[in-house]
Amino acid sequence: xxxxxxxxxxxxxxxxxxxxxxxxxxxxxxxxxxxxxxxxxxxxxxxxxxxxxxxxxxxxxxxxxxxxxxxxxxxxxxxxxxxxxxxxxxxxxxxxxxxxxxxxxxxxxxxxxxxxxxxxxxxxxxxxxxxxxxxxxxxxxxxxxxxxxxxxxxxxxxxxxxxxxxxxxxxxxxxxxxxxxxxxxxxxxxxxxxxxxxxxxxxxxxxxxxxxxxxxxxxxxxxxxxxxxxxxxxxxxxxxxxxxxxxxxxxxxxxxxxxxxxxxxxxxxxxxxxxxxxxxxxxxxxxxxxxxx
Amino acid sequence: xxxxxxxxxxxxxxxxxxxxxxxxxxxxxxxxxxxxxxxxxxxxxxxxxxxxxxxxxxxxxxxxxxxxxxxxxxxxxxxxxxxxxxxxxxxxxxxxxxxxxxxxxxxxxxxxxxxxxxxxxxxxxxxxxxxxxxxxxxxxxxxxxxxxxxxxxxxxxxxxxxxxxxxxxxxxxxxxxxxxxxxxxxxxxxxxxxxxxxxxxxxxxxxxxxxxxxxxxxxxxxxxxxxxxxxxxxxxxxxxxxxxxxxxxxxxxxxxxxxxxxxxxxxxxxxxxxxxx
Numbered sequence: 001x002x003x004x005x006x007x008x009x010x011x012x013x014x015x016x017x018x019x020x021x022x023x024x025x026x027x028x029x030x031x032x033x034x035x036x037x038x039x040x041x042x043x044x045x046x047x048x049x050x051x052x053x054x055x056x057x058x059x060x061x062x063x064x065x066x067x068x069x070x071x072x073x074x075x076x077x078x079x080x081x082x083x084x085x086x087x088x089x090x091x092x093x094x095x096x097x098x099x100x101x102x103x104x105x106x107x108x109x110x111x112x113x114x115x116x117x118x119x120x121x122x123x124x125x126x127x128x129x130x131x132x133x134x135x136x137x138x139x140x141x142x143x144x145x146x147x148x149x150x151x152x153x154x155x156x157x158x159x160x161x162x163x164x165x166x167x168x169x170x171x172x173x174x175x176x177x178x179x180x181x182x183x184x185x186x187x188x189x190x191x192x193x194x195x196x197x198x199x200x201x202x203x204x205x206x207x208x209x210x211x212x213x214x215x216x217x218x219x220x221x222x223x224x225x226x227x228x229x230x231x232x233x234x235x236x237x238x239x240x241x242x243x244x245x246x247x248x249x250x251x252x253x254x255x256x257x258x259x260x261x262x263x264x265x266x267x268x269x270x271x272x273x274x275x276x277x278x279x280x281x282x283x284x285x286x287x288x289x290x291x292x293x
Numbered sequence: 294x295x296x297x298x299x300x301x302x303x304x305x306x307x308x309x310x311x312x313x314x315x316x317x318x319x320x321x322x323x324x325x326x327x328x329x330x331x332x333x334x335x336x337x338x339x340x341x342x343x344x345x346x347x348x349x350x351x352x353x354x355x356x357x358x359x360x361x362x363x364x365x366x367x368x369x370x371x372x373x374x375x376x377x378x379x380x381x382x383x384x385x386x387x388x389x390x391x392x393x394x395x396x397x398x399x400x401x402x403x404x405x406x407x408x409x410x411x412x413x414x415x416x417x418x419x420x421x422x423x424x425x426x427x428x429x430x431x432x433x434x435x436x437x438x439x440x441x442x443x444x445x446x447x448x449x450x451x452x453x454x455x456x457x458x459x460x461x462x463x464x465x466x467x468x469x470x471x472x473x474x475x476x477x478x479x480x481x482x483x484x485x486x487x488x489x490x491x492x493x494x495x496x497x498x499x500x501x502x503x504x505x506x507x508x509x510x511x512x513x514x515x516x517x518x519x520x521x522x523x524x525x526x527x528x529x530x531x532x533x534x535x536x537x538x539x540x541x542x543x544x545x546x547x548x549x550x551x552x553x554x555x556x557x558x559x560x561x562x563x564x565x566x567x568x569x570x
Contacts, residue, residue: 010474011393015401018386018445022404025442026411029419036418043422090313098303099310107310109557111317115564116549118503120521121542124528125324128535133336135323142339169320178565230412233505237525251414258418259510271415282410 030275036268043264055269065270067245068253075164075235075249076228080221082168087175087220094176095183108180115173123237126166127153153239156246163238163247167231175220182216183209215292222285226278250274328352328539335535351540360515361541364523368545371433371519372501375440379497380490382441383448388478390449391456392464408446413506416442424511435511436519440504444497451563455489456482492563495552502548520545 012019037055039048059065090111094104114122129136130152137149152162186209194204210217232251235241241252248256250270258267326342327335328351334344355361389395390402420439421430429435459482467477483490505521512518518526524545527538553560 008395011389011395011398014385014389014393017382018405018449019401021382021438021441021445022401022408025420025423025438026404026408026416029416029423030411032419032423033415089309093306093309093313096306098306107314109553110314112553113317113321116553117321117542117546118521118549119505120524121324121546124524124538124542125320128327128335128539129320129323131336133338135340138338138340169316173317174564177561181561181565226410226412230414232414233521237505251412254414255417264418268418271412271418274412275415278410278412279407282407285410286406 033268033271033275036265037272039265041263041265042268043262048265051265055265056273059266059269059273064245064248065250065253068248068250071160071247072229072249072251074160075167075231076225078164079167079171079228080224082164083172083175083224084217084221086168086172087179090172090176091179091183094180111176112173114170115177117170119170119233120237122166122170123234126169127238130162154243156243159239159243159246163235166238167228167234170234171224171228174224178216178220179213182213186212215288218288219285222281222288226281226285229274229278324539324542328536328543330536332534332536351534351536352544354537355540355544361523361527363516364518364520364541365544367433367517368502368520369548371436371440372498374433374437375444375501376494376497378437378441379444379448380494383445383493384452384478384483386445386449387452387456388474388482390453392461392474405446405449408442413443417506417510420507421510430511431513431517433517436504436508439507439511440501444500447500448493448497451489451493452486455486459485488559491556492559495556495560496563498552499549 036042038050038052040051040055042048093099094108094111099107117125128134131137132149132151132154136152140146140150150158153159190208190212191204194208199207230251231249232255235247235249235252236255239247241248241256251274254267254270254274257263257270322342329347329349330344331346331348331350334341334346337344390398416439424430424435424439429438463481464474464477467481468474472480503521504519508519508522512522515523515526520541524538524541527534527541
């Protein structure tokens, strides 16, 4: 082989394992799932028939699917807002000059705790806490908030809120740590300049802190949106989408269509719709990152 | 350092500090506390943090049950293999991105960035038929290969960044001495990127250790289950052995907690790289 050709091929040699892997386990599966969504029941059916976009019509006119979309939006938006507020408050506390370095270190580790636990551990622990006979119900009785036991995860009225609460607990540390890193990157000169202009704490927060953190906050919201939209494990292991369908989200709906009802075409169609939404957010995210550079 | 004026502000901060610690820490404390109770004491009224029957029985039961020990071995093996393969394959790909211009570079790069937006559940349905076709269903490889799709992109983006900060003169010096590019990469460049690689390795380990959806669907028998799926299995099989589930939760969280305690700086650097620059 001549040297020139060899030099041209070298980078592909280094990339070969990655390319093979991405081709077989990313590109081909995406083509497959789009294909499934265009046929009537695949896998279960030996000779599936091409049906064009009629599965999309079925999914998009399915009232259960729209109920799941509604639950997902509630879950995602409430989670993001709460993550942002809790993350910001904790980051600001950990960044004040009133606390010593050691105190900050200890509390940072405590506040970051939920981050260390996998979804199934979080799910089981919260099922225990929220149990009708659990410790949270003890405090509710103790402080006379309610005389009856609250069935957080088993009641259709509050199951979605309860699952959202669990997700809030599990997700805010990422915001806290990222915002804290951002706060430490803001030049003290900016605050001094604001103070010279007579700004009080509130004004220096809205005038300096927020504008300086803006790129980080936007990244956080977009990342969290994509992650929370796809949240499956936490919901599956706490309520399984129930009671009835009170906590059914798009992910649990897709999973059930595929793996309990064996309606692979419907599941694939839902999965493609989810992929399209995530891709659109992904494009905005990449553009935002590029614009910042 | 304590400010001299503004006492109300300080009081407010201390109150928030304690409320925050209860919110973040109480569920974890309760998990730990219940892992030392007997099953009958879990929902005792009024609840106690430490009961008179304080014991390690729940932990002992887990270690005596080979099926449950197997969950841990599976999780360690799979996560370990995923970390090694991700770093090896990812470093090679990063070297190509950092040191060469070639046709298709932009396209491959776009695919790698785009993976991060692909929902795992979208890939799950085709994966099931693909993994069955490849005869990998219910094996370690079913999980290792599918996890790589999600761990590689982060590794490649991060390591390419590290390599870009290293001067090409380093590679050239090795090649003038008669060494190959391969030697330059593994003997010179990689050793100086170790701190960054620790961050990447830990993030990868955590992704693999925590994965639930694929582990649930692409394995079937209990000897192939990982910790996240295994904890949930305890619920169905033994009619709610809460103390054992809590003990297993504590044990299952230990690797990540230990990594966090010893490598807090790398850990945070790895986790926040997505949002903070």
